[in-house]
Amino acid sequence: MIRFFTFLVIVFSTSSSFANSLVGAWEGDLIIPGGKLKFIIHIAQENSSWTAKADSPQQGVFNIPGKISVDADSAIHVEIQGGITYNGKLKDKATLVGEFQQSGYKTELVLSKSYKTVLKRTQKVNPPYAYDTANVKFRNEHDALSLSGTLTFPKEKGIYPAVILVSGSGPQDRNSTIFGHETFKVLADYLTKNKIVVLRYDDRGIGQSEGNFNKSTIADFSRDAVAALDYLKKQPQVDAKRIGIIGHSEGGLIAELLAGQKYPQLSFIVSLAGPSVSIDELMVEQLYKVGKVSGLSEEQLAANRVINAKNFSILKSNLSDAEAYEALKENMKNIPGYTAESSNELNQLLAPSFRYFMKIEPEIFIRKISIPVFAAFGSLDVQVDANQNIYGLQTNLRKNSKNKIIEYPKLNHLFQTASTGSVNEYATIEETFNAQVMKDIANWIQQLKN
Numbered sequence: 313m314i315r316f317f318t319f320l321v322i323v324f325s326t327s328s329s330f331a332n333s334l335v336g337a338w339e340g341d342l343i344i345p346g347g348k349l350k351f352i353i354h355i356a357q358e359n360s361s362w363t364a365k366a367d368s369p370q371q372g373v374f375n376i377p378g379k380i381s382v383d384a385d386s387a388i389h390v391e392i393q394g395g396i397t398y399n400g401k402l403k404d405k406a407t408l409v410g411e412f413q414q415s416g417y418k419t420e421l422v423l424s425k426s427y428k429t430v431l432k433r434t435q436k437v438n439p440p441y442a443y444d445t446a447n448v449k450f451r452n453e454h455d456a457l458s459l460s461g462t463l464t465f466p467k468e469k470g471i472y473p474a475v476i477l478v479s480g481s482g483p484q485d486r487n488s489t490i491f492g493h494e495t496f497k498v499l500a501d502y503l504t505k506n507k508i509v510v511l512r513y514d515d516r517g518i519g520q521s522e523g524n525f526n527k528s529t530i531a532d533f534s535r536d537a538v539a540a541l542d543y544l545k546k547q548p549q550v551d552a553k554r555i556g557i558i559g560h561s562e563g564g565l566i567a568e569l570l571a572g573q574k575y576p577q578l579s580f581i582v583s584l585a586g587p588s589v590s591i592d593e594l595m596v597e598q599l600y601k602v603g604k605v606s607g608l609s610e611e612q613l614a615a616n617r618v619i620n621a622k623n624f625s626i627l628k629s630n631l632s633d634a635e636a637y638e639a640l641k642e643n644m645k646n647i648p649g650y651t652a653e654s655s656n657e658l659n660q661l662l663a664p665s666f667r668y669f670m671k672i673e674p675e676i677f678i679r680k681i682s683i684p685v686f687a688a689f690g691s692l693d694v695q696v697d698a699n700q701n702i703y704g705l706q707t708n709l710r711k712n713s714k715n716k717i718i719e720y721p722k723l724n725h726l727f728q729t730a731s732t733g734s735v736n737e738y739a740t741i742e743e744t745f746n747a748q749v750m751k752d753i754a755n756w757i758q759q760l761k762n
Contacts, residue, residue: 334382338408338423347606347736351412353390353398353423355380364390369431369491369739431492435744437501443467448511449520450543454535460520461486461513461540464504465549473554473757474509474547475582476540478533480561485519486512488560491739495726498744499558506754511544529668534566541577554760556580558753561696561725562587564687565674571685572677580684580714580760582753585696585725588687588704591672592624594696601694605734619643623661628670633662675708684714686756688749690723692733716756720749 334355341348352367364380379391386402388410398421400410405425412421446463466472477496479488488496500510516523516536523532537557545552556579559567564586571581587594599620603613626639640658660666687705689698698719705717724730727749728741 334388334402336425339426340421340423342412342421343419344606347734349736351421351423352426355388366390366392431739432742433492433494433744434742435498437494437497441501441504443504448543450513450539452516452523452536452539454539455516455523455532457516457522459513459516459522459536459539461511462500463509463511463547464500465509465547466504466507470549471551472507472509472549473556473760474511474544474550475503475556475558475757476537476544477510477512478537478540478557478559478563478566479515480563480585483518483525484515486514488512490726493726493738493744495560495745499750502745502747502750503754503757506758508754508757509544509547509549511540513540527665529665530562530566530569530672531668533562534569537566537570538575538577541575545577552577554579554757556582556757558582558584559586560584562669565672568674568681569672569677571683572680574680574682578683580686580757581681582686582688582757584688584727584749585690585693586687586701587696588674588678588701588708590675591670592621592628594700595624595670596621597697597700598695601697601733602735605694605732619647624670627661627667633667636662636667675704678705678708679710682710682712684712684760685709685717686715686753687717688727688752689717689719690725690727690730690733691719691721692723692730693725694733694735695725714760716752718752720746723749 336355338353338355340351342351350369352369354365354367355362362380362382381389388400388408390398396414398410398412400408400423403409408423410421412419443464443466447460448463449458449460451458477488477500479496486496487494496512500512503510514521515525516528516532517525541555544550544555555577557567557570559565559581561584564583567581567583568586568588571578596617600613600617603616622643623640626636626643629636631639637658640661689696689702691698702717702719709715720727722729723746724733724737726738727746728738728743729746730737730741
């Protein structure tokens with residue numbers, strides 16, 4: 313997927329009429345294979361200084377800085393981190409006509425003056441709350457860092473089952489904010505109203521949590537989850553014999569890993585679209601399904617599957633980074649449109665955290681799980697295929713009368729009611745988290761006995 317980053321500040325002087333025409337929000341549809349993405353540039357001027365920020369609402373990218381130059385001949389030049397450029401010229405007071413370019417891909421991009429897109433969120437949670445909340449900090453002593461989060465618990469005195477919420481891949485705040493949706497805040501609100509204590513927290517290095525996100529692996533995030541569980545157990549409202557993890561996507565994998573290691577504080581897990589097959593197999597299927605909903609032909613999909621399988625095999629191997637880089641280049645050199653600039657982007661795949669992730673075999677841990685498991689999948693999920701991963705659980709998970717594995721029709725990876733499951737739909741859907749899934753989770757947790 314095309315990555316959008318942000319803009320910075322450059323000083324230029326131009327005529328006041330041109331300046332007034334440029335100031336504001338500019339919006340257009342960027343055509344990509346199999347679809348389009350909304351692209352917005354916000355341009356401002358203070359004295360002789362120009363500033364610009366960009367949004368890609370469908371990808372959840374807002375207000376990120378970059379570099380813009382403004383010429384006296386009604387032209388702008390924007391450079392975006394990641395090899396993206398946009399050169400545009402003011403056609404009239406409401407239209408910029410220009411060219412978007414990244415890694416050899418070029419396309420016309422017309423931007424029209426408009427207001428920033430406001431996306432409706434029907435499940436947004438606002439105070440006053442029907443329960444108590446507390447902003448908390450807890451320590452991961454192993455890595456010598458503090459994590460910050462929000463604890464929500466019923467107002468009535470008593471002891472209750474409790475969960476931590478563990479987010480998926482990518483930097484996430486405590487609300488798991490994505491595309492304007494506050495997924496974990498909505499989920500925590502529902503669960504707490506149903507007498508379940510919930511701790512959600514900022515990923516390390518994000519929000520108010522200490523640490524370095526970019527240099528961390530799933531092993532580091534697992535230790536953060538353990539620290540959260542340890543903190544939760546000490547809370548007076550918590551039934552120490554009924555503490556669990558609710559993990560989404562990679563967070564579901566973390567729940568499986570800790571359950572498989574028989575972490576003593578853990579009584580149950582809820583895996584929401586959590587991987588249950590080898591990560592390289594998961595990624596090959598993910599790219600196939602993403603390509604399919606993007607409109608690629610079966611011939612293209614089949615060819616891509618072979619190339620991707622080889623790439624992930626290389627990343628999973630014990631080759632050094634230098635050796636893996638050369639092997640990746642060799643595997644991809646015959647792809648149409650592949651350039652030397654594309655080779656430079658291969659280094660992103662060689663990040664230690666990604667290579668570590670590629671080597672994980674969830675099946676090994678799933679076979680060792682003995683506590684109850686609730687696993688939910690969406691039938692339209694293109695990132696964690698329901699059929700593939702339900703089969704992985706059914707094959708490897710021990711029999712337990714309390715286990716529940718459910719495939720929900722018409723839900724995507726974020727558990728929204730969707731049309732195709734495409735990532736491009738995430739931002740446009742008003743629903744944040746399907747109510748039936750939340751109800752099923754709460755009922756299942758409440759029915760678990762000591």
